[in-house]
Amino acid sequence: MKTRAMNRNWIATAETLSSALPYLQRYDGAIVVIKLGGHAMGSDEAMDSFARDIVLLQQVGVNPVIVHGGGPMINAMLERLDIQSEFVNGKRVTDQATVEVVEMVLSGVVNKRIVQAINRQGGRGVGLSGKDANLMMCEQTNPDLGFVGTPADMDPSLLHNLFENDMIPVIAPLGAGRDGETFNVNGDTAAGAIAAALKADRLLLLTDVSGVKNADGDVVTELKAEKIREMTREGVIAGGMIPKTETALNAIDGGVRAVVILDGRAPNAVLLELFTEHGAGSLIRA
Numbered sequence: 067m068k069t070r071a072m073n074r075n076w077i078a079t080a081e082t083l084s085s086a087l088p089y090l091q092r093y094d095g096a097i098v099v100i101k102l103g104g105h106a107m108g109s110d111e112a113m114d115s116f117a118r119d120i121v122l123l124q125q126v127g128v129n130p131v132i133v134h135g136g137g138p139m140i141n142a143m144l145e146r147l148d149i150q151s152e153f154v155n156g157k158r159v160t161d162q163a164t165v166e167v168v169e170m171v172l173s174g175v176v177n178k179r180i181v182q183a184i185n186r187q188g189g190r191g192v193g194l195s196g197k198d199a200n201l202m203m204c205e206q207t208n209p210d211l212g213f214v215g216t217p218a219d220m221d222p223s224l225l226h227n228l229f230e231n232d233m234i235p236v237i238a239p240l241g242a243g244r245d246g247e248t249f250n251v252n253g254d255t256a257a258g259a260i261a262a263a264l265k266a267d268r269l270l271l272l273t274d275v276s277g278v279k280n281a282d283g284d285v286v287t288e289l290k291a292e293k294i295r296e297m298t299r300e301g302v303i304a305g306g307m308i309p310k311t312e313t314a315l316n317a318i319d320g321g322v323r324a325v326v327i328l329d330g331r332a333p334n335a336v337l338l339e340l341f342t343e344h345g346a347g348s349l350i351r352a
Contacts, residue, residue: 089341094127096267097229099322100336101257102180103135103272112331117183119336120234124189128340129229132184132191132236133260135253136176143171157211160250165213168250169195172238180236192228195238196256197248199224204241204249215241215249217256220263258313262320269317270339270347271310272330277348278307288349291315314350325350 100120107113123130144151144167152159160168177193184191196202196217201224204215228235239256241249254271261269277285278294281302289297294311297303303311307327314325328335328347338346 085343086341090126093267093340095129096127097129097131097261097264098123098268098270098340099131099133099257099261099264099266100270101133101135101254101272103137103253103330107134107136107176107180113179113183114186115333116330116336117180117187117189119334120184121187121189122337123340124232124234130234131225131260131264131266132180132234133239133253133257134172134176134180134236135239136172139176140168140171143167154210157214158250159210160212160214162213165248165250169238169240169248172240177236177238184234184236190231190233191236192233193236193238194224195240196251196260197240197242200242201225201237202241202251202256202259204243204251206243206247206249213247213249215243215247215251217241217251217259220259222260222263225260225264252309254310254313258317258320258322258325261317261322261325265321266317267323268340269314269322269325270336271313271325271327272335273310273327274329274331275307275327276329276332277327278303278311278350286348287345288351291318291350291352294350311350318350318352323351 120130147167149163149167151164173195181191181193200221202217203219205218207214207216225235239251239253241251243249257269278289280286294315298308310327317325326339326347326349328339332346335346
């Protein structure tokens with residue numbers, strides 16, 4: 067009985083691999099930008115699982131790009147250093163002392179943790195920020211917010227060079243100002259701008275929710291841009307989902323083929339979305 071059960075498991079595994087073939091072919095050579103945040107960054111186990119999936123993507127011909135956040139880690143470091151942080155309309159006011167901590171945490175601790183996780187799984191992760199090679203030049207978003215930036219000019223040539231050398235970019239959402247400033251950029255916004263600059267095939271926004279929900283609380287698996295706008299006007303899309311859907315619409319306007327908002331807490335969420343028929347979240351197209 068045990069042998070037969072094990073054989074059934076092996077056969078199921080082989081069938082799963084076989085059914086993935088059309089999707090493997092579909093994404094061969096594709097650029098996929100993945101915004102990493104939330105639960106997937108929380109534990110070493112979740113990080114290792116995510117890193118394994120990313121290395122697998124590259125092994126089957128996908129060019130993955132990771133853009134990460136790190137808000138809780140920034141908050142913890144500001145508290146340790148006794149630096150007060152204010153918020154205006156839900157956005158962090160970033161003065162000079164705060165932006166230095168933001169850069170230290172994002173480009174240092176958080177970025178290198180992800181890079182090391184990828185390297186442990188046999189990949190070649192390379193840690194960057196938007197300041198490297200002028201990848202992401204920014205304008206100040208609002209003087210009241212201090213050193214918070216909005217991407218203005220993008221130069222993804224460095225990322226293409228990394229793809230050609232089988233390396234996986236891991237990018238902290240920091241941008242350079244024209245006068246030498248360092249700007250803190252919202253992680254979703256940075257991921258959307260990078261995906262648009264690369265004309266990526268997919269932008270995956272990993273969150274702690276299962277996707278965009280309708281008025282009944284059910285996840286909508288596929289949405290057009292106009293439906294997103296309608297649901298926002300009606301208040302169905304609200305709160306923290308609004309900036310994510312706005313990022314999706316901006317990315318699509320910038321040339322990204324589709325954006326998926328999916329639950330990063332689900333095991334192998336990225337693989338489920340790209341390589342299975344049913345996907346794993348809400349797919350947004352033009």
